[in-house]
Amino acid sequence: MRSRDVFSYSFSAIKLRKLRAGLTTLGVVIGIAAIVALLSITQGLQTTITEQLQKGFATNTLIVSTGGGFGLGAQGATGSGFKLFVNDTQTINEIENVSMSLAIIQRVGYVQFGGKNRTVTIVGVDFAKYASIYSSTFVAESGAVPLSPENDTVVVGKRVSDPWKNGTLFFNVNDDVEILWTNGTARPPRNETYAGHVATVLQEVGGFGIGPSDSAVYIPISKAERFFGTDECDMIIVKLENDDTATINSTSKAIRNAFEKQVSVTSATAVLNILSNVFSVIQLFLGGIAAISLLVAGIGIMNIMIVSLMERTREIGILKALGMKSRTVLTVFLGESTIIGLMGAAIGIVSGWVLANVVALVFHGGGVFFGNQAAGTGGITITPILTPTVFLGALLFGVGVSVIFALYPAWRASKLKPVEALRYE
C-alpha cells in the first residue's frame, strides 16, 4: 500500500470518531502546551536575568568581598573575620591586568524629604570610577554625574526620586534631603543624619543587578567613611584590562593571594555559568513535570487505540483478507497515532506560546516575580523565548510519545489472524 494511501486510510479512521480523537489530541495539546509555556517562560526569564546581570556586572570586572563571599560564583570564600578596607584598592591596583579598582561601602538607611521617609540603600562610591565601570547604567537622567562631588553631593536612583512612577516626585534635582541611618553598633544605637544636596537623578536602570540600582542613593566614598564611621568596605569592584578567561583566572588568583586567601573573588563569567546551570536544572525540573502530563496523554492514546483495536477487529480481518500485510496494518495504526501526535504537538506549541505570552503580560510589572525588586526598580519584563530546540523538541516529543504508546496496540492489531478477526463480533 502506498504511503499516501496509508495516511489517508489512517486519517479516515480518525475522522470517523472526531470527538474521541479530539479528546485524545487534547491530552497531547495540554502536555505540549505545558512544556512549551514553562520552558519558554524560563528561557525568557533566564535571558532577562542574564541581561540585567550583565548590565551591572561587566565581563571584565571582578568583585572582591570578604568572608562568605559575594555569593554565586565566589571563589575562595572563607568565612573568617577578615575585613576589607577602602585603601585595599591600592594593593589591588598593583596587581597585573588590573586597570582600576573601587571600594563600596553600603548601608540600608532612609531619605527624608518634606517630612516623609523612604527606605533606600546608601552607597558610598567614587563617582568618577563608578561611572567609568558602569558607563551605561550610572548615567544622569539630565545633565551629568558630578565627577568631583562636594561632600554633601547626593546622586539618587530613579525610583527614589519618582517612587510611584506617575510623575509625582518625592523630590527632585537641587532639593536638599536628609540622609539617615541607624548606627546599630553604637551603644546605645543612634540615628546618624546629614543634609545632602541632590545633584543628579540617574536614568532608570530597570530590573536588578549588581551595579547601579534604581532604589539606591549614592554619596561620595569619603563622606560615606565619615558618615558610617568606618573605612571598612563591603566590596571592591575591580576592572580588568580585558575579559579573557585566562586574565580573569590569573587575576582572581593573584587578588586572593594578595589577601592571603581571605577574600572571595567573583567574576561575571562564573556567575553567568552558575546561573546558566541553575536554569538548566530549573528547566529540566519544570520540563519534567510537564512531560509527566504528556505521559498521561500517552496512556490515554494507548487506551483509545486498544478500544479502537477491539472495535475494529473485524475491519482488520477484512483488510488482511484483502491482502494487507501485517506491517501495513501496523503502519495504519501508527499513522493514526502520528496524526494525533502531530496535531496535538502543533496545537500544543501554539497554545503554549500564547499561554507563555499571556503569563508574561499578566506578570509584567505586576511584581509577582521578584516582587520586592519589582516594586523598587520598576519590575522585570519577561519576554518568553521559544528556541528552535524547544520547538523541535516539543514536536518530536509529542509525536514520539504518541507513537510509542500506540506501538503495543498497533502490534496487536498487526498480529491478528485474519480468520479469527473476521469471526469477531
Place this chain on the structure above:
Amino acid sequence: MAAIVEAVNLKKTYMLGKVPVEALRGVNLKVESGDFLAILGPSGSGKSTLLNLIGALDKPTEGKLLIEGVNVSTLNDNQLAGLRRRVGFVFQFFNLIPRFTARENVELSMSIADASRAERRKQAENLLETVGLKERMNHKPAELSGGEQQRVAIARALANNPRFLLMDEPTGNIDSKTANEILGLIKRLNVEKGVTIIMVTHDQRLAKQAKRIVQMLDGLVAGEIVN
C-alpha cells in the same frame, strides 16, 4: 486444463479450549481454471474451513494445499498476504468498510495492491457498472440494500483481477429474489468472463447452478456431482 487449486489429504484441527476439533480430516480436491464449483454441506461439515484455507486466510495442519502449484504451508505471513491479493473473497455478511462508499470499498482492495489512484478509480467504476451499481457507487453500505452490498463485495473481489473467486454463502443473507439476481451475476462472470468460482453453500438449489458440486460431510469430501 491446469489445476488452480489442489488439495491433497488436507487436514485442519482447531483447538476449542483444550479439546482438538478436526474440521477437515483429509480432503482431496482439484479445481481447474474456469471451473464453477459449489461446495455443499451441512453446518459443521468443514466447508468454510476449506474455503478459508484456499483463500490463504489460514494454514492447514497437515496435508498439502497447492494454489497455482505453490504449497501454501511453506509461505510466510507476507507471502500469504500476497496470495490473498490474487484471490477474490466474497463473504456471507459482505464485510464492507462502513465508512467508505461503494466505490471506495472497491478501490480499497486495489490500493492494498499498490494500484495508482487513477487506475483504481477507473477499474472501480467499470466493476460497479458490471455489477449494475454504477448509479449508487457514491453511497455508503448503510445506504445500500443487502443485495446491493453483496454486489459491491463481488465488485471488490474482482478488483485485482483474481485467479479465482471464493464465495462463502454469498446469498445467505439476502432475500430470494435478490439471491437469484446475484446468482445470475455469478454465472455470467463464470461463463462470459471465464472467472473461476468456488462457492460454499448449504442451499441445494443454489449449488445446482454450479458446474460441479462437491458434497462435504464431517470434514471429508463425501461425493461429487458434475452438472
